[in-house]
Amino acid sequence: xxxxxxxxxxxxxxxxxxxxxxxxxxxxxxxxxxxxxxxxxxxxxxxxxxxxxxxxxxxxxxxxxxxxxxxxxxxxxxxxxxxxxxxxxxxxxxxxxxxxxxxxxxxxxxxxxxxxxxxxxxxxxxxxxxxxxxxxxxxxxxx
Numbered sequence: 001x002x003x004x005x006x007x008x009x010x011x012x013x014x015x016x017x018x019x020x021x022x023x024x025x026x027x028x029x030x031x032x033x034x035x036x037x038x039x040x041x042x043x044x045x046x047x048x049x050x051x052x053x054x055x056x057x058x059x060x061x062x063x064x065x066x067x068x069x070x071x072x073x074x075x076x077x078x079x080x081x082x083x084x085x086x087x088x089x090x091x092x093x094x095x096x097x098x099x100x101x102x103x104x105x106x107x108x109x110x111x112x113x114x115x116x117x118x119x120x121x122x123x124x125x126x127x128x129x130x131x132x133x134x135x136x137x138x139x140x141x142x143x
Contacts, residue, residue, distance in 0.1 A: 007075055008034040009043040010063060024052045027059065031066045041073035041109070048099045049082035057106060064107040076108035091116060093136045094123025097143035104143070116140055 011025035025045055034042045044063055046056040064074045078099040081090050089095050093116035103111040116136040130136045 003038075006034075006037060006039040007041040007043050008037060008039045009045075010034075011044055011059075024050065025056070031063060031070065031072065034067070034072060035070055039072065041075055042067045043075040043077065045077040045079065046103070046106075047079055047081050048102050049080045049085045049095075051082060053082065057102070060106050068107065073109040074107065075110040075112060076103040076106060077112040078103040078108075079114065086121065088117075088119050089121035090114070092119040092121035092123075093117065093130050093139060094125060095121045097123075097140045100140050101143040113140065 080099045096116040
């Protein structure tokens with residue numbers, strides 16, 4: 001404990017289950033487990049746009065508050081998906097930017113999103129501002 005900079009991922013999916021769990025995760029660990037293991041941070045995945053997104057956001061909010069009360073950093077994986085988002089939209093620059101924004105609002109110290117494509121799902125962004133990957137990443141960071 002304490003010799004390696006560990007991050008304990010607190011939720012996980014199960015690909016062996018027969019129902020579609022691509023928009024939900026089970027909580028498999030706790031902040032207390034992370035402390036016992038000597039972790040420096042905890043991680044949690046949310047799926048903005050999914051049927052379970054509000055439950056996941058509330059779970060994440062509680063985990064963020066608890067982790068930070070013990071001085072742990074928080075990594076949020078924020079992967080948009082759900083019936084209101086097309087498959088191409090899951091990596092659209094406007095949707096990825098919003099997913100990063102949600103993770104920031106929840107208090108993440110580190111935010112993991114997929115690399116944004118030039119595709120626009122809903123937003124109104126001037127296309128010259130998103131031509132290169134570096135410009136798209138900058139747009140997401142500003143979110």
